[in-house]
Amino acid sequence: MSTRLQSLKTRLISFFYSIxxxxxxxxxxxxxxxxxxxxxxxxxxxxxxxxxxxxxxxSYKIESLIGVSRLAGYSSxxxxxxxxxxxxxxxxxxxxxxxxxxxxxxxxxxxxxxxSLGVNQVQKLPLLPAGWEGVKQITLNHSITxxxxxxxxxxxxxxxxxxxxxxxxVYGYVLLGTPIDPDRQLGRLVASLSLxxxxxxxxxxxxxxxxxxxxxxxxxxxxQTARNIGETDxxxxxxxxxxxxxxxxxxxxxxxxxxxxxxxxxxxxxTADASHELRTPLTIVELEASRILTTRRPxxxxxxxLKVIQSENQFMIRLVNNLLALARMDAGQVVLHPxxxxxxxxxxxxxxxxxxxxxxxxxxxxxNDFPKVIVRGDCQYLGQMLTNLLENxxxxxxxxxxxxxxxxxxxxxxxxxxAWVRVSDNGPGIAPEHIPHLFDRFYQxxxxxxxxxxxxxxxxxxxxxxxxxxxIALWIAQAHHGxxxxxxELGKGSTFEVILPTVQSLVN
Numbered sequence: 050m051s052t053r054l055q056s057l058k059t060r061l062i063s064f065f066y067s068i069x070x071x072x073x074x075x076x077x078x079x080x081x082x083x084x085x086x087x088x089x090x091x092x093x094x095x096x097x098x099x100x101x102x103x104x105x106x107x108s109y110k111i112e113s114l115i116g117v118s119r120l121a122g123y124s125s126x127x128x129x130x131x132x133x134x135x136x137x138x139x140x141x142x143x144x145x146x147x148x149x150x151x152x153x154x155x156x157x158x159x160x161x162x163x164x165s166l167g168v169n170q171v172q173k174l175p176l177l178p179a180g181w182e183g184v185k186q187i188t189l190n191h192s193i194t195x196x197x198x199x200x201x202x203x204x205x206x207x208x209x210x211x212x213x214x215x216x217x218x219v220y221g222y223v224l225l226g227t228p229i230d231p232d233r234q235l236g237r238l239v240a241s242l243s244l245x246x247x248x249x250x251x252x253x254x255x256x257x258x259x260x261x262x263x264x265x266x267x268x269x270x271x272x273q274t275a276r277n278i279g280e281t282d283x284x285x286x287x288x289x290x291x292x293x294x295x296x297x298x299x300x301x302x303x304x305x306x307x308x309x310x311x312x313x314x315x316x317x318x319x320t321a322d323a324s325h326e327l328r329t330p331l332t333i334v335e336l337e338a339s340r341i342l343t344t345r346r347p348x349x350x351x352x353x354x355l356k357v358i359q360s361e362n363q364f365m366i367r368l369v370n371n372l373l374a375l376a377r378m379d380a381g382q383v384v385l386h387p388x389x390x391x392x393x394x395x396x397x398x399x400x401x402x403x404x405x406x407x408x409x410x411x412x413x414x415x416x417n418d419f420p421k422v423i424v425r426g427d428c429q430y431l432g433q434m435l436t437n438l439l440e441n442x443x444x445x446x447x448x449x450x451x452x453x454x455x456x457x458x459x460x461x462x463x464x465x466x467x468a469w470v471r472v473s474d475n476g477p478g479i480a481p482e483h484i485p486h487l488f489d490r491f492y493q494x495x496x497x498x499x500x501x502x503x504x505x506x507x508x509x510x511x512x513x514x515x516x517x518x519x520x521i522a523l524w525i526a527q528a529h530h531g532x533x534x535x536x537x538e539l540g541k542g543s544t545f546e547v548i549l550p551t552v553q554s555l556v557n
Contacts, residue, residue, distance in 0.1 A: 073261050080249070095235060099229055149206065149226035150224070151168070151223070152222070153221055210225070264295070267287075267296065270287055274286075287303055319490060322516070326368055326491065330361035330365050337357050337358055338354070388427075389552055392457065395435065396419060398432055399436045400439065406443060410451070415452055420459070423552045424468050426549070438518075438533075445477065446474040446542075451476070452474070452475055456473075457470045459551065465551070467550060468549045469547065474542045474543055478541055488522075529549055531549035533546065534548070
């Protein structure tokens with residue numbers, strides 16, 4: 050039981066802190082304020098209208114009373130009032146249920162009262178005796194004068210006073226009052242407004258929860274999908290259609306999942322490829338060391354084993370350095386130091402660095418005239434990019450009369466003036482299906498060309514084939530707002546072309 054209570058308590062707390070509950074609460078609160086203001090406005094207008102009608106009704110009775118006074122003297126008036134022996138019809142015609150009528154002497158003493166209040170009750174009204182002070186008297190046929198009506202006195206009533214004058218003598222006053230709302234319409238209006246507002250708020254509360262639940266359903270889908278997503282399964286998608294904000298959020302979430310899935314897949318592939326690449330040299334080192342230590346061998350055997358171990362060690366150092374470089378590039382930790390430099394000088398430095406390697410492989414380097422082309426970039430990284438491209442061209446130029454041609458120049462492109470460096474070889478070429486994957490990490494065009502097949506004299510070149518050089522070269526080109534294109538034909542060779550913006554195009 051305690052577990053169920055705890056679960057219920059947790060669900061209630063979660064519900065009261067949920068966005069859905071807060072949205073409905075704010076909606077009902079604002080609606081309640083609007084309904085309250087509207088109800089007060091309707092009540093105030095109805096009250097004003099009811100008071101206007103009551104004042105008009107009182108005015109009519111005043112005129113009726115004044116009209117009777119013109120036909121009779123003071124004694125006739127007293128005899129014709131309701132409840133007297135004469136009980137004339139002119140009084141009974143306008144004196145209605147709920148009205149208050151009283152005769153007051155000149156000193157403010159109530160002599161007689163008719164209607165809903167008795168003499169003592171009328172005497173206690175706040176209109177007496179101060180109510181008679183300052184009344185403007187207008188003589189009408191020396192009988193009755195009317196004072197200014199005052200909306201005051203008893204709650205729910207309006208009163209007026211009439212002075213009874215004959216000659217120059219004030220004999221007394223007539224106090225006349227009528228209820229503002231004799232039919233209690235204002236009370237029924239308050240009840241109707243309260244009940245209507247309450248029902249409206251209940252309907253709004255129910256409808257608000259339904260609408261909020263419907264509106265927040267995509268968020269619940271996102272939450273549930275996020276709970277089901279693991280590092281090993283990023284293929285789930287929300288697939289929420291629509292043009293509202295939540296659908297846009299869901300689409301953004303799907304795009305993020307796609308990027309994460311691609312990143313994780315690349316990381317897994319990267320780890321697998323790195324492990325595979327490191328396993329080969331480690332295995333060779335282990336085999337060579339075990340073989341050479343099993344028994345005494347000639348000095349030449351030891352020298353050969355040490356050369357193999359050294360070659361594999363250099364390969365692993367190069368592989369690890371490339372892996373670290375790519376990791377820094379992916380993490381955005383590479384800091385470039387751009388400066389204005391001559392791309393021709395950078396290219397010549399890369400060629401001079403690899404000339405001994407090309408000569409040892411029997412590959413000739415053909416150079417065209419290098420014009421002065423100023424680009425803005427990091428000299429070290431641009432040199433590494435060109436070195437990787439040249440090294441890749443030398444590696445695959447293995448046939449007789451192998452040569453690598455390096456050219457450069459400028460041309461006008463869509464984005465302005467562009468500098469280009471072209472590295473061409475006359476090797477076996479690349480099949481069309483391999484070209485889209487050339488810049489993928491650890492991708493090998495010819496997997497059958499293993500490093501173990503290379504001879505002792507080619508260990509240096511063989512150990513350079515990590516499958517990361519072109520990936521690094523592409524990243525460097527893109528970091529300098531450029532790109533690399535590839536053209537190849539089987540049996541005729543391949544051409545890699547680097548395109549970089551010149552300083553002039555960057556300024557423009």
